[in-house]
Amino acid sequence: MWKRRRRTVDDFSEEIQAHIALEAERLVEQGMSPEAARAAAHRTFGSVTRTRERFYESRRAIWLQQFVQDLRYALRGLRRSRAFVASTVLTLAVGMSLVTVVFAILNAYILRPFAVHDPYSLYSVVWRAQEAGGSTFRWKDYQQFLSRGDLFDGVIAETVRRVTSDGRQLSVGFVSGNYFETLGARVALGRSLAPADAPSPGGAPTVLLSHRTWTRVFDADPAILGREVHLNGQKLFVIGVMAPEFVGLDDLPRDLWAPLTMSAVLGGDDLFGTKQPRSLRVTARLRRDVTPAQAQGSLNLEPFETKVAGQLDAVRARLEQKATPGRLSREGLAVLSPVFAAFVLVLLAACANASNVMLARANARHREIGIRLSIGANRGRIIRQLLTEGLLIAMLSALAGLALAALLLRLGMFLFVVLLPPTIALRVRFVPLDFDYRVFAFACGVACVATVMFALLPALQATRLTLTDALRGQPSGALRSSTLRSILVTGQVTVSLVLLIVAVTLVRNGTAIQSTNLGFDTHDVISVRQFRDDPALVERAYRELVSDPLIDRVVVTSRNPLFGEPPGFPLQRPHGIVRGTYSFVSPEYFAFLRIPIVHGRGFSADEARQESAVAVVSASGASALWPGDDPIGKTIRLNIEPRGRRLTVAETMHELRKVGDESKYAIVVTVVGVASDAVNGFIYTGAESHFYLPTSANGSRADALMVRGRTAGSSVESIKSMLLRAHADPTVFDVLSLDEMLTLQTFPLRAASLIGTFLSVIALALSISGLYGVLVYTFSQRTQEIGIRMALGASAGAVRRLVFTQSARLASAGTALGLLVGFSVMKFLSTVITLENVSVIDPGAFAVSFVLIAAAVALASYGPARRAGRIDPSSMLRADG
C-alpha cells in the first residue's frame, strides 16, 4: 500500500457511475422501467457532488492546492495595495537584514567548514602540561606524529609569518610538502604545492597565491604562473592560485603559501637544525576506521618532552576537532548573546510595526472577511489565507533583506577598516563572508518565524467576527484591536528605549575615553618592537636610530605602554592583595613621555647600566602600598619574570597564586622616586600600581624602543627605512605610533557605539512610524466624536491636546518599562564589566535616552494632532460615519 498511487478524481467518478449503473440494473430486474430505475438509483445515492467533494477533501494534497489558491489570491490582493506592500516589506527587510548579517558572520567563522576534502576528519594537535599548554611543535615532534600512520591519514604542519613584498606586508603560510595533498583544496589556476616542492631547505623557491592576493596584488593576471615574486628580497616563482573559498586553516586568511623549507631562506628560524624552535602548528586527518577517543588514547601513551617554564617536562598531545575557522565557546556565547539580542530586538520591533499595519488592513477588510465567513468559509481557512498573505510578504522581505544584508556587510567591513589605525588596517583580512545555502535557509526560517510574529495575531483578530457585525460594517473587535495595537506600540517604545540607553551609554563612554588623561604624552611617539627574542637586535636598532640626524630621542623599555596588559604580580598588604605591574625603562623615559617625577628622583645612568635594584613607583601605587607614609627608601619584594622568556597565562596564574616571598623570581628593590600616574596597559583599566625599574640599550631587559623625530610628524615609514640598516628583514620590527595604538584600544568601544547607535536609530524610527500609524488610525475612527466635541465648543487647541495626551498615554507605559528593563540590563552588565574608566550605569545616558524618546513621541503625534485640529465640525456632522 506504500507505493499506492494517489487516486484521480476521474477514477473515483467512474466508480460512482458504475455503482449507479449496477443499482439501476438491479431495480430493472425487479421490474422497474429503465428511466425510473436510473432516477431511483440516483436518489438512493444522494448528492454525487457532495460525495465527490468529500473524496476530494480526503486527499492529502488538498492543503497544497489550497495553499496555491491562497498564494494566487494573496498575490492579486497585494498587487492591488502596492504602497502597503512596499512599506511593510521595507520595514521587515531592515529587521531581517540585520539578523542575516549577524548570521552570515557567525556562519563564516563558526558554521561553515573549511573548503577542503572531508573537513570533519581534521583535528588540530595541541599539547597540554600541568599548568601550561600550547599549539606549536618542533620539527621532530611533527615527525613523531607523521609516523603514526595507524591513526592518521595524513599529518600536516604550518608556520605563519609576515613577509614584505615590494613594501607590502603579506601573511605567508609555510607549509609541509604534503599540506595540499592531504587537504585536497581546490586550485583556481596552475597547481598547488606538492611534496616535491619541499625537498631540502631552500630547495625549491615556489609560492602559491591566495585568490585575494592574485586579484588584489596582481590584478588577476592570467599569465601569473611562473612569474617572479619578491619576498623579503628573495625571488620565488608562482606555481598556482588557490580557489577563492580556501584561505587557510584558521580565521586569519593567508595571502601566500610557500614550502616549509623556504622559511629559513626568508629570514625565519632554522626549523630542522639541532636547536629546533617550537613553531609548527600541526593538523591531522584522522583515519576513517579510528575514533577520536582511540587516537587520543593512543597519543596519551606516547608523551614527549618539551620545555615548560624553563624545565623539561613530559607533555601529552591532544586532538581538537578543527572543521571550521572558529568555535563558539560557552564564554564566547555569553559575550555575544547580548549583541545577538539587540539585533533580534530590532527585528521584533519591525515585526510589531508590520503587525500594526496588518491589523489596520485586516480591520479595513472586515467586510470582505465577514462575507466569506457568511457564505461558509470556516475560520481556519481564512486564517490560513491571511497567513499565506503574511508569508508572501515575509518571503519578499527576506529577499530584500538578503540584498540589504550583503550591502550592510560591505559597509561594515569598510567601516571596520576605516575605524582601525591605518597601519593595522593593512593587516586586516576577513574570511570569505559570502552567502551560502545556510544563509539562505536562515533567511527563509526567519521569514517563517516573522510571519507568525506579525501576521498571526492580526489574522486571529480579523476573523473574530460575528456575521451580523461583519455585515453591518461594525467590527466588534475594534476595541480589542486598538488595545492590541497599544500593546505593540508599548513594546516598540520599550525596545527602542532599551537600545537607546545602551547606545547612549556606549557613546558617552566613548567620548569620555577619548578625553581620558593618559598621564603621558603620546604625541609623535613611535613604538618599535621586535618579533624575535633577540636583545642584540634591540641594541642595533637603538644605535641606528640614535645616530640618525632625523631622530630626536630614543628610549629603551622592556615593553611599551598601551601594548596590552603589563606583566604583574600580587603584593600582600595588611588590607588585602594589591596587583602591581612593572616595566623596565631607560632613565630618559619620564622626560620623554612627559611623566613628572613628583617625589624623589628618576634613574641615574649608572643604575640603568647595571639594572640596579631600584624602582620608581606610580603615585597610586605609593598611596596603595604605603598610605600616609613616605615611600622613598622603602624596600619591597617584586616577582619579575625571567629575562628572555615570556610567561604563559597558565604560568602567570601559577605565580599569582603563590603570593609574595616564595616566588623563585623575587627581587628586592628600593624605591627612589614617585612618578605621577600614567596608563600603562589598557585605557579602560586606567592607571595601576606600577613599578618602573631601570634598564639601558644594552641591558638584559631591553626589548622595545620608543622614538620621537626631530621634526614633527616623522612617519612610521621613515623609521622603518632606518631600521633596515639594523636588519635587512623589515618584518622583524613592529613599528606603530602610540596614537595608532590608542586608536586600536578604543576601537572596540567605537565600533560598539556605532553599531548601537545604528540599531537604536532604526528602532526609534520604527517606533515613531508605529506610533504615528496608531494615532492616525485611532483618530480616523474618532473623527465623528471630535467633530461633535468641536461643535460643542472645543477649541482646535483642546483637540490637539487630546491627540498629544493619547500619544503620551500610549508611550508612557513603554517608556516606564524601557527605563526599568534598561536599568536591569545595565545593572547586569555592570557586574560583568568592571573597568575603572567605564561607567556602565550612567544616569546621564538614561536622561538623554528619555529626552530622545519623548522627542520621538512628540514628532510622531505632531501630524495627527494637526490633522485633528483642522477637522471641520459642520462637514463631520453631516457625513454619514
Place this chain on the structure above:
Amino acid sequence: MSPRRRESDAVALLQGTLDLLILRTLLFGPQHGQGIARSIEQQADDTLLVDHGSLYPALQRLEARGWIEAEWGTSDNNRRARFYTLTKRGRKQLVAETRQWRRLAAAIGRILGPEEA
C-alpha cells in the same frame, strides 16, 4: 422495494458502524461498492439504511488505512466495477472491532433491560 419504503421503516446507521459492516461483508470475498451496500441491506433484512453516498468516503478511508485493497474488475453482469478485498490487517481490525461492538451492544442491552412488547 421502493426508496419510499426505506425511508419509513429503515434505521439510519449508527456513526462508526459502517466501517465495521463493510469489513464484515468483505470477509466473504471481494465485492464492489454497490454489492457491499446491497449485501448489508439484505443481511439486515432491509432494516438498515446504507447511505450510498457516504459508503464511498468510508471505503476510501479504509483503503487509506490499509484495511482493504481495491482493484478494477468485471461484475457478474459484465460491468466494470472496483472490487474491494479485505487485507490481513483489515481482518485483524475486524476481529478487534467485532469484539468491541459485541461488548458495547451487550452493555447497552443490559442497561435497557428486556425487550418490551
